[in-house]
Amino acid sequence: AQSVTQPDIHITVSEGASLELRCNYSYGATPYLFWYVQSPGQGLQLLLKYFSGDTLVQGIKGFEAEFKRSQSSFNLRKPSVHWSDAAEYFCAVKSPGRRALTFGSGTRLQVQP
Amino acid sequence: EAGVAQSPRYKIIEKRQSVAFWCNPISGHATLYWYQQILGQGPKLLIQFQNNGVVDDSQLPKDRFSAERLKGVDSTLKIQPAKLEDSAVYLCASSSGWENEKLFFGSGTQLSVL
Numbered sequence: 001a002q003s004v005t006q007p008d009i010h011i012t013v014s015e016g017a018s019l020e021l022r023c024n025y026s027y028g029a030t031p032y033l034f035w036y037v038q039s040p041g042q043g044l045q046l047l048l049k050y051f052s053g054d055t056l057v058q059g060i061k062g063f064e065a066e067f068k069r070s071q072s073s074f075n076l077r078k079p080s081v082h083w084s085d086a087a088e089y090f091c092a093v094k095s096p097g098r099r100a101l102t103f104g105s106g107t108r109l110q111v112q113p
Numbered sequence: 114e115a116g117v118a119q120s121p122r123y124k125i126i127e128k129r130q131s132v133a134f135w136c137n138p139i140s141g142h143a144t145l146y147w148y149q150q151i152l153g154q155g156p157k158l159l160i161q162f163q164n165n166g167v168v169d170d171s172q173l174p175k176d177r178f179s180a181e182r183l184k185g186v187d188s189t190l191k192i193q194p195a196k197l198e199d200s201a202v203y204l205c206a207s208s209s210g211w212e213n214e215k216l217f218f219g220s221g222t223q224l225s226v227l
């Protein structure tokens with residue numbers, strides 16, 4: 001069965017600093033990979049997704065993620081964090097041919113002024 | 114375009130009571146999902162519909178949870194009777210059904226079981 005691990009429960013960064021959120025997946029082949037963001041009281045919003053091709057994926061709000069097959073990872077990055085980026089971030093996987101997503105447990109990002 | 118609508122926004126009930134949640138997906142979206150998100154965890158799929166048929170309900174606790182999408186549009190999720198551990202946010206999502214199409218999520222219904 002496919003699974004997703006987000007090893008960091010909570011991360012605090014200073015505004016303007018760079019950010020990397022970790023995501024590791026377990027799946028026999030290359031799954032489809034996603035990053036979602038959830039602000040308090042809001043629904044989940046898709047930041048970016050990877051299906052195939054270029055392993056560096058650009059998303060909304062200045063986020064990017066890199067797929068590394070050898071490490072089974074899909075880490076999310078942002079070069080300079082803004083206070084409005086404070087939220088919960090979820091990595092998710094989907095098996096080709098199956099539409100439902102399997103989510104990780106999330107990483108809560110706090111941004112210090 | 115209008116997003117995924119869910120109601121109510123909040124619900125507080127006592128254990129052993131029943132509760133129902135409603136979801137109206139984006140117009141034209143064939144696939145509808147119900148997810149349960151317990152505090153501190155990621156969303157977990159409860160049930161997936163394709164039009165009015167169930168595609169996956171393997172993680173739905175069928176002794177107490179039920180869901181329907183009779184006309185292939187809106188959907189209701191019911192819990193009867195509720196337990197304390199059912200306290201969670203219940204998220205509805207929809208997609209067009211195409212392989213690579215993204216899921217659109219509603220804001221969820223926050224359930225507290227006392």
